[in-house]
Amino acid sequence: MALTTIGGGDTTARVEQLIQRRGSEQTSVSTIWTSLAAAGVALAFVAMFGTWYEAVRTANALYSGWIPPIALLLVIGAGLLLVGKQVGFVDRDLRVNSDVCTYGALIAGAIVLMLRQLFKGDLSAGVFVLIIPVAVLGLVLARSLRNPLADAKLALEQVALGAASIGATLIIVKRLVDSENSAGGWVWGLLAAVAVVLAALAASQYLGILSMFQVVLFSALAMSIIILLVLLVQVVGDGWPVLNERLGDFWSGTLRSQSDDSRLGISQGIIGSFWIAIFVVLLAFPIGIAAAVYLEEYAPRNRFTNMLDIVVRNLAGVPSVVYGLLGLFLFVKGTVVTHWITDRINAAWGSLFQGELIEKGQSTLFAGGVTLAILVLPIVIITAAEAVRAVPQSLREGAFGVGATKWEVIRSQVLPFAAPGILTGTLLALARAVGEAAPLILVGAITGRLAPRGSMFDGAEQFFSQFADRFTAMPIVIVGWVQDSGRDAGFAPAAGAAIVVLLVFVIMMNSVAVLLRNYFEKKRA
Amino acid sequence: MSTVTPTTMDDKPKATTLSLDTPTASASAPSTAEIVFETADLSVYYSLFRAVRDVNLDVRQGQITALIGPSGCGKSTVLRSFNRMNDLIPGARVEGTLRYRGVDLYDPKVDPVEVRRRIGMVFQKPNPFPKSIFDNVAYGPRIAGVKKKSELSDIVEASLQRAALWEEVKDRLSASATGMSGGQQQRLCIARAIASNPDVLLMDEPCSALDPIATARIEELMAELKHDYTIMIVTHNMQQAARVSDRTAFFTAELDPKTDQRTGLLVEYDATTTIFSNPADQRTENYITGRFG
Numbered sequence: 149m150a151l152t153t154i155g156g157g158d159t160t161a162r163v164e165q166l167i168q169r170r171g172s173e174q175t176s177v178s179t180i181w182t183s184l185a186a187a188g189v190a191l192a193f194v195a196m197f198g199t200w201y202e203a204v205r206t207a208n209a210l211y212s213g214w215i216p217p218i219a220l221l222l223v224i225g226a227g228l229l230l231v232g233k234q235v236g237f238v239d240r241d242l243r244v245n246s247d248v249c250t251y252g253a254l255i256a257g258a259i260v261l262m263l264r265q266l267f268k269g270d271l272s273a274g275v276f277v278l279i280i281p282v283a284v285l286g287l288v289l290a291r292s293l294r295n296p297l298a299d300a301k302l303a304l305e306q307v308a309l310g311a312a313s314i315g316a317t318l319i320i321v322k323r324l325v326d327s328e329n330s331a332g333g334w335v336w337g338l339l340a341a342v343a344v345v346l347a348a349l350a351a352s353q354y355l356g357i358l359s360m361f362q363v364v365l366f367s368a369l370a371m372s373i374i375i376l377l378v379l380l381v382q383v384v385g386d387g388w389p390v391l392n393e394r395l396g397d398f399w400s401g402t403l404r405s406q407s408d409d410s411r412l413g414i415s416q417g418i419i420g421s422f423w424i425a426i427f428v429v430l431l432a433f434p435i436g437i438a439a440a441v442y443l444e445e446y447a448p449r450n451r452f453t454n455m456l457d458i459v460v461r462n463l464a465g466v467p468s469v470v471y472g473l474l475g476l477f478l479f480v481k482g483t484v485v486t487h488w489i490t491d492r493i494n495a496a497w498g499s500l501f502q503g504e505l506i507e508k509g510q511s512t513l514f515a516g517g518v519t520l521a522i523l524v525l526p527i528v529i530i531t532a533a534e535a536v537r538a539v540p541q542s543l544r545e546g547a548f549g550v551g552a553t554k555w556e557v558i559r560s561q562v563l564p565f566a567a568p569g570i571l572t573g574t575l576l577a578l579a580r581a582v583g584e585a586a587p588l589i590l591v592g593a594i595t596g597r598l599a600p601r602g603s604m605f606d607g608a609e610q611f612f613s614q615f616a617d618r619f620t621a622m623p624i625v626i627v628g629w630v631q632d633s634g635r636d637a638g639f640a641p642a643a644g645a646a647i648v649v650l651l652v653f654v655i656m657m658n659s660v661a662v663l664l665r666n667y668f669e670k671k672r673a
Numbered sequence: 674m675s676t677v678t679p680t681t682m683d684d685k686p687k688a689t690t691l692s693l694d695t696p697t698a699s700a701s702a703p704s705t706a707e708i709v710f711e712t713a714d715l716s717v718y719y720s721l722f723r724a725v726r727d728v729n730l731d732v733r734q735g736q737i738t739a740l741i742g743p744s745g746c747g748k749s750t751v752l753r754s755f756n757r758m759n760d761l762i763p764g765a766r767v768e769g770t771l772r773y774r775g776v777d778l779y780d781p782k783v784d785p786v787e788v789r790r791r792i793g794m795v796f797q798k799p800n801p802f803p804k805s806i807f808d809n810v811a812y813g814p815r816i817a818g819v820k821k822k823s824e825l826s827d828i829v830e831a832s833l834q835r836a837a838l839w840e841e842v843k844d845r846l847s848a849s850a851t852g853m854s855g856g857q858q859q860r861l862c863i864a865r866a867i868a869s870n871p872d873v874l875l876m877d878e879p880c881s882a883l884d885p886i887a888t889a890r891i892e893e894l895m896a897e898l899k900h901d902y903t904i905m906i907v908t909h910n911m912q913q914a915a916r917v918s919d920r921t922a923f924f925t926a927e928l929d930p931k932t933d934q935r936t937g938l939l940v941e942y943d944a945t946t947t948i949f950s951n952p953a954d955q956r957t958e959n960y961i962t963g964r965f966g
Contacts, residue, residue, distance in 0.1 A: 449763060542800035546862070548761060550813035550869045551790030560812070561802060672803040 383651070386644025398645060403625065407638025414646050417625035420513065420593070421582050421653075423614075424621055427517025428524060428581045433574050436528025440570075443529070444536040445558055464526035472590030475519025480511050480591055497612075506616045511592025513619035519591050520584060524577040531573020535566035568668040575661035579654045585623035593624040622650045709734050709873060709903045710755060711772040717750050720764035724750045725937040728769070730922055732873075737895060737904045739914035739945065742924030743960065747937025748907045749797075751924070752875050755905065756792035757785040773873075790817060793866030797878040799858035801850035801865075806833075806842050809850045809861055813869030828868050835901075836864035837894050856887025863894065867902075874898065876906040880913065892917050911961055914945065921948040923957045 384391075390398055394410070401413015443460075447453040478486060490506050497505035506512065539562045547557040563570075620628075629643035710732035717725045725747030732738050740748040750759065757778060759765040771778045778788055790813070802809050810829040811819075819825055829846070833839040838860045842853075850861055859879060866874055876895075880888040895904055895917050908914050914921050922942040926935040941954045952958045 540800075542796060542798060543802060545758065545761070545794075545796060546800040546802060546865075547812070548758065549756070549789060549794035549796070550816070550865060551786050552812075552816050553786050556816050560816075565803065 383644050383647045387641055387646070387648045388644070389641045390645035391648060395645075398642075399649075403620065403628070407632070407636045407642060412642060414622065414625055414649060416620050417622040417646065418649075420516070420619045420621035420624075421650075423513055423619075424517045424520050425578055425582055427514075428521045428578055431518065431521035432525045432528050432577065432581075436525050436574070436577075437532045437570060439525075439529045440532035440536055441558060441563075444533050445554070445562065460526050460529050464530055467586075468523055468584050469586045469590065471519055471523040472587030474522065475515055475587060475591040479515035479518055480509065482508055505613060510616075511618060512616050514615045515591045516588050516593055516619060516621065517615075519587050520581040523584065523587055524581045527577040527580065528574050531577070532566070532570045535569025535573065536562060538569060539565045564668075565672055568665040568672075571664045571668065572661045575657055575664070579657045582621075582657070583623060583650065583654055585621075585627050588621055588624050589627070592618070593620050622646065622653075626650065707733050709774060710905075711775075712769065713772075714769035715751070715754070715771050716768040717747065717754050717759060718764075718766050718768065719762065722934055723936050725924075728939045730939060730942045732903060732905060733920070734903050735899060736919040737899050737906060737917050739918035739921045740905065740907045740924060741909075741911060741914045741921060741960075742937070742940075743926065744909075745935055745937070746924040746926040748922075748924045749877050750937070752877055752905060752907050753794075755873075755875055756789050756794055758789070758794060760785050790869050791871055792873040792875060793869055793871035795859070795862050795866055795874065795876045795879045798882050799855055799862050801853070801858050801861050803849065803851055805847045806850050806853070806861060807846040810864050810868045813865060817869060829864075832864040832868040833861075835867050835898065836860045837890065837897075838864055854887070856883050856890060859883060859887065859891060860894065863891075863898075867898075871902065873903045873905065876904065878907050878909060881909060888913070911949075915949050918945045921945040923948060923952075923954070923960060925956055925960070 397410060398413045399418070400415050401411045402415055403417075404412040406412075439460075443453065443456065447456075477483070482490065487508060490508060494504045494506055497503075506514075543561045543565060544557050547561045552560070626643050626646045629639040629646060633639040633643060708731050710730070712728050712730055715725070715728040716723055728751055730738075740752060742748050753759045754767055754771065755773075755778075759767070767779050773788070773792070776783065802812060804812075807829055810832050811825045814825055814828050819828065830839060830843075833842060838857060841857060842848075842861075850858065853861065859882075863874075863879075880891050883891065892913065895906070898904060899919075906914075906918065920943065923940045924937050925940050926937045928935050941948060941952060941957045943953070947953075948957060949961055952961065
């Protein structure tokens with residue numbers, strides 16, 4: 149052992165001491181773990197009973213038959229043993245045996261139930277099944293490798309608890325995914341949350357290194373990952389038929405009134421979202437970064453700028469619908485100023501082409517793009533300001549010290565150093581803008597059909613007139629299809645596929661943000 | 674007494690008619706040829722807090738002037754007021770006069786950027802830019818308008834040579850400066866300051882973050898550089914002041930019982946040998962003999 153190399157002297161005594169200390173620590177927490185194990189068993193019971201009851205109620209062949217009740221009985225037996233031990237019916241001297249029985253029955257029940265589903269061809273459940281034995285095996289191995297001196301009984305207890313919790317979690321997650329039309333969805337969600345916490349607690353015990361506090365933190369992380377997983381499974385599952393069979397057509401197709409139309413697709417949404425992203429890049433980024441540099445580098449620190457700071461921070465928290473209202477009044481309905489500007493633009497347009505470019509009161513791509521640019525502007529300002537603030541003062545002094553002007557210091561030292569932070573913040577803001585639906589609904593993005601528009605290859609007139617025309621965007625397409633799936637169920641896979649496309653774009657943007665950040669950080673090191 | 678702040682000036686000194694743009698300002702004022710800096714009742718304030726008061730000292734050309742004293746006595750503050758680095762701190766202002774070759778540095782007409790080009794600075798912690806070694810040294814000349822690559826290369830080589838760094842880095846000028854050792858980084862910062870062709874070098878505890886070997890190299894370097902540059906150094910290390918400097922100013926801080934604030938003041942300013950062997954003031958003697966501070 150590594151310990152023997154430390155200090156020397158009576159190492160045997162020290163090792164024994166250490167084992168003793170570990171042992172006493174484990175005994176002190178062992179009651180906690182026993183109660184947690186009880187909770188895990190109860191949870192597994194609820195999950196399995198729910199599965200069985202649901203199957204009986206709906207006569208679902210997958211869950212009916214003789215195997216689920218047997219599994220259920222095993223689990224109930226395990227629960228009774230555990231309770232019995234706690235209240236004293238089962239001899240305390242037999243504790244090891246009763247524990248073996250309890251957890252053995254529990255694991256057996258879970259595995260039987262899951263194997264049944266595997267053979268019934270329920271693939272996702274089958275994958276879940278495999279996780280349980282693999283997890284048990286892996287955890288036992290990890291445990292024995294990590295600490296061969298550990299109390300075997302305790303190890304078994306923990307392995308069983310972990311397996312039970314993981315099994316319960318997976319069953320519940322599966323139910324959660326399956327139960328989209330059952331009313332009790334949130335109950336399953338709650339149970340899943342509890343199961344995740346239990347699984348995390350158990351997992352921490354195998355490793356024997358996490359404190360309770362770390363366990364709580366880890367559970368929080370695990371919760372979010374589970375939620376993300378459920379979301380992904382659901383969405384990809386929904387959209388799979390479309391993604392698998394006709395992704396190319398779906399990409400180039402247009403909005404249609406019938407879901408079985410082979411020309412159904414998202415091209416207009418992609419184009420709209422693309423232009424909105426361009427508006428955000430061209431408007432929000434330069435203005436936001438300039439504002440951040442002013443606030444951090446030039447503005448004096450006084451009551452007014454402190455207030456400005458608070459205002460910007462609050463603006464970032466204003467609900468996006470409110471920005472939608474702002475966009476509606478400013479850019480769609482129009483004010484005296486915007487009407488005046490519109491008249492000037494139309495006059496200029498009339499001299500180049502014919503007719504009017506912008507119809508007053510019409511919702512335009514321009515209105516949508518500018519509204520979203522305003523929406524993310526505070527976020528850009530805050531993240532950029534934080535990045536600028538993180539630039540070491542010594543860098544600024546070094547540059548000032550050889551006679552750089554303020555602007556030279558900012559351009560040659562502050563901005564390059566802050567670039568990774570600014571980039572990350574702005575790209576995350578861009579991803580947010582591309583995913584926003586609420587403000588676009590208010591400024592009048594179209595949820596219904598939309599005739600294909602001209603592209604940038606059709607000449608200047610077509611190119612510019614698309615900004616003054618009605619538009620749609622990816623989130624709006626999704627909202628529309630989800631709404632339409634009420635009257636035409638075929639829209640649901642299309643909505644799922646559209647969500648996957650949007651998710652892929654957003655994840656790509658975030659990945660680019662990470663890559664750029666790493667690149668610039670390496671550059672400045 | 675004239676009271677001059679960056680924003681107001683009650684009494685315009687005659688010398689402000691001199692421009693800092695004159696290549697050798699000293700030539701225009703032969704009477705003060707030897708004196709580079711001249712302060713009269715200089716006080717530095719941070720908002721309402723008076724950090725240092727009534728500093729009167731003359732800094733002579735071609736000499737190393739050391740500022741020593743206990744922590745919080747304002748020696749760094751004084752040094753940073755000599756190239757207007759204190760302007761960067763909100764609320765900092767100066768009272769009294771501070772003349773550089775006869776020009777009042779805090780005259781509203783004086784451009785602090787031009788001051789800092791003339792009066793370079795080396796900081797306590799080595800602060801190379803996260804750029805290549807070449808770009809670090811070339812930074813000053815570039816912002817001063819030198820564009821030609823060959824000219825920049827010449828300046829960089831000359832500056833690195835003067836900073837005794839050329840032999841170590843000549844094969845890796847494009848390597849990042851942040852990968853150098855602390856001592857090399859500090860010599861790079863000196864090269865960076867030299868590259869702007871300054872008249873004066875201000876060094877704010879330049880060796881406090883370095884090991885004894887790197888410190889010895891910087892001290893050697895200072896002894897060579899003083900033939901071309903007037904050097905002012907703030908140091909906590911009395912032996913260092915005794916080793917390198919020609920003149921030493923001893924600062925201390927005194928507590929104002931009314932405001933409970935510590936204000937620094939100049940106690941004694943004399944030839945270094947005098948300060949360390951035969952100080953006139955009891956407080957100086959206490960400090961250099963280790964009975965205080």
